[in-house]
Amino acid sequence: MMLNFDETIKYIYEKLPMYHKIGSKAYKPGLQNIEKLCEELGNPQHNFNIIHIAGTNGKGSSSHMLSAILQAHGKTTGLFTSPHLKKFTERIKINGSEIDEAFVVKFINQHKSLIEEIQPSFFEITTAMAFSYFSEKKVDWAVIETGLGGRLDSTNIVNPKICLITNISYDHMDLLGNTLPEIAFEKAGIIKAGIPVVISEKQQEIENVFVQKAEAEKSPLFFANEYGVENKGFNHKAKRMVDISIKNILKYENLEIGLAGNYQLKNIKGVLKVTDVIDKSYFPIDENKLRYGLSNVVETTGLKGRWQTISTSPHVVCDTGHNEGGIKEILEQIQSIDYTKLFMILGMVKEKEHDKILKMLPQNADYIFTEPKVERKLSAHLLSEKANLLGLRGIVIENVNSAINYAKSIAGSNDLIFVGGSTFVVAEVEGL
Numbered sequence: 502m503m504l505n506f507d508e509t510i511k512y513i514y515e516k517l518p519m520y521h522k523i524g525s526k527a528y529k530p531g532l533q534n535i536e537k538l539c540e541e542l543g544n545p546q547h548n549f550n551i552i553h554i555a556g557t558n559g560k561g562s563s564s565h566m567l568s569a570i571l572q573a574h575g576k577t578t579g580l581f582t583s584p585h586l587k588k589f590t591e592r593i594k595i596n597g598s599e600i601d602e603a604f605v606v607k608f609i610n611q612h613k614s615l616i617e618e619i620q621p622s623f624f625e626i627t628t629a630m631a632f633s634y635f636s637e638k639k640v641d642w643a644v645i646e647t648g649l650g651g652r653l654d655s656t657n658i659v660n661p662k663i664c665l666i667t668n669i670s671y672d673h674m675d676l677l678g679n680t681l682p683e684i685a686f687e688k689a690g691i692i693k694a695g696i697p698v699v700i701s702e703k704q705q706e707i708e709n710v711f712v713q714k715a716e717a718e719k720s721p722l723f724f725a726n727e728y729g730v731e732n733k734g735f736n737h738k739a740k741r742m743v744d745i746s747i748k749n750i751l752k753y754e755n756l757e758i759g760l761a762g763n764y765q766l767k768n769i770k771g772v773l774k775v776t777d778v779i780d781k782s783y784f785p786i787d788e789n790k791l792r793y794g795l796s797n798v799v800e801t802t803g804l805k806g807r808w809q810t811i812s813t814s815p816h817v818v819c820d821t822g823h824n825e826g827g828i829k830e831i832l833e834q835i836q837s838i839d840y841t842k843l844f845m846i847l848g849m850v851k852e853k854e855h856d857k858i859l860k861m862l863p864q865n866a867d868y869i870f871t872e873p874k875v876e877r878k879l880s881a882h883l884l885s886e887k888a889n890l891l892g893l894r895g896i897v898i899e900n901v902n903s904a905i906n907y908a909k910s911i912a913g914s915n916d917l918i919f920v921g922g923s924t925f926v927v928a929e930v931e932g933l
Contacts, residue, residue: 506602509609510589516616517623534621535655538629541615545636549579550783551659552644552775555651555688556667558826559701559768562760563667564646565804566772566794571642572596572801573794574787579635579643581656583624586805586821586928593631597802600634608633624648628655652690663778664691664698664720665771668764669707670826671854685710697721697778701771723778725770728752732766739810740796741765745773753788757796762808762820763837764830769795806927808834811920815912816840817905819920819927823849828858831921835863840917844869844908848901848926849884850877858922859891868895871904873925901929 504512539546552567554560564582571578578596585591590599608630609616616626628648635643645661647654669685685707692698692714700711703726715722729749733742741761745753753773758765772795780786798804808831811817816838822831835843843866849855850873870885872878881897888895898904901920908918920930927933 503610504606506606509606512609513589513623513626517621517626531653532655532658534619535625535628535658537619538615538621538625539632539658542612542629542633546632546659548636549640550642551661552642552663552665553647553656553659553661553691554644554665554667555647555654555691556665556701557670557684557688557824558822558830559667559764559771560646560665561821562762562765562804562807563665563701563768563772564644565802566758566760566768566798567665567775568594568597568644569798569801570772570776570786570791570794571644573790573797574784576641577639579631579638579640579645580802581628581631581635581643582646583627583648584924584928586924586933591803591805592627593634594803595635595638595640599803600630604634604637605630622655625655647688647691650687650690652687654691657691661691661693661696662783663775664693664696665701665775666691666698666711667701667771668767668826669702669704670824671857681707682710686714689714692718692720694718695720697723697782699723699725699771699774699778701725701774702767723774725774728770728773730766730769732763735761743769745769753792756792759796759798759800760804760807761810762830763834764822764827805933806924809933811905811930811932812909814914815909815916815918817909817918817920819930819933821924821927822921823853823923825854825857825861828861831919832861832863835917835919838917839915841913841915842867842917844912844916844918845895846871846901846904846908846918846920846926847884847888847922848872848881849879849922850875850925851879852877853879853923855879855884855887856891859888859893862888862893864892866893867908868893869904869908870895870897871901871926872899873901873923873929875925878925901926902931905930 593600729746731744741758806821848871872881
């Protein structure tokens with residue numbers, strides 16, 4: 502019996518173990534499943550050019566910026582990212598348009614016996630679906646973001662033209678290792694023989710991990726710290742302005758970036774270095790098209806939840822950052838804003854290092870503890886108890902949007918309301 506779209510999505514969620522819902526129990530390390538799946542599908546991942554991206558923080562923003570630049574150059578561009586915020590189809594896009602529901606239905610119905618036989622994870626079947634969709638639609642380039650790690654990630658059966666590794670921070674230590682070098686080793690697993698690799702951020706503790714892997718694979722290695730980035734604040738369109746230099750020589754003056762977060766000052770280096778590699782090896786990068794892509798990244802790709810303003814007066818902003826590195830960047834961003842009072846609406850999932858993150862948070866904010874509607878949620882009451890022990894005071898409102906409405910009802914026009922702590926909290930924000 503043919504399933505409709507809603508039934509298909511229900512089947513995917515219920516039949517296939519999903520990290521998003523149940524955490525590490527859904528993680529299937531190793532590439533046997535995805536290799537078998539893709540072999541049965543005719544190895545569609547070999548039919549287009551790929552930029553493969555790994556990292557702890559910044560890979561989503563970097564993926565969308567590169568996709569926008571490729572689109573601005575007239576390239577039909579696939580984009581595979583995770584997790585989705587509102588709807589499954591956000592994970593797989595071509596030129597900013599989400600995958601056709603009809604393709605999702607056809608793909609699952611057509612390959613149900615194969616799925617039953619192989620029993621892949623949710624991420625494995627989604628990866629195979631993305632490769633098939635991009636192949637069928639004949640994309641020129643695809644930007645493929647790893648789900649978790651790199652070495653054993655389902656996406657790591659691709660033969661990319663360029664690899665990009667963004668910031669490395671502590672996250673998913675139960676699966677990737679307890680030290681930054683161990684985590685970096687997993688991310689470095691995407692480096693392929695002879696394929697150029699760009700490292701967005703030179704981190705002293707782990708740079709040698711990438712150097713050794715690149716040497717072993719004879720891969721050209723580029724650290725993007727050769728780019729100097731001068732932050733010039735925001736223009737009248739609320740777009741971030743930067744000057745970019747290489748070895749103190751100005752390359753791009755007043756470059757407009759359509760993503761507001763301070764952390765984009767790090768991500769932009771890796772993105773620009775990748776365009777440099779494209780320019781030298783694949784097709785000429787036109788400065789005007791590059792500028793258009795970066796300025797219009799949200800409109801072009803549909804990216805949501807990266808330091809996104811939900812409303813003004815009071816200023817309500819959300820961000821999907823959820824690990825130590827991501828929270829550190831968020832707190833620096835908050836410090837750069839002029840506000841009277843800070844409200845923090847916070848929710849988390851169970852397997853994070855809650856105390857480490859809570860210890861980073863400001864004592865003088867008013868907290869509203871909430872929880873996302875996923876199985877992995879940390880109860881708002883338990884989060885409140887953990888926070889209280891560390892001197893963070895507030896109230897519990899379990900529903901995310903009720904928490905936002907309450908904060909708005911008591912906040913002054915010059916107050917700042919931050920919503921985050923988990924991607925799944927941001928996913929529930931109405932109006933995104």
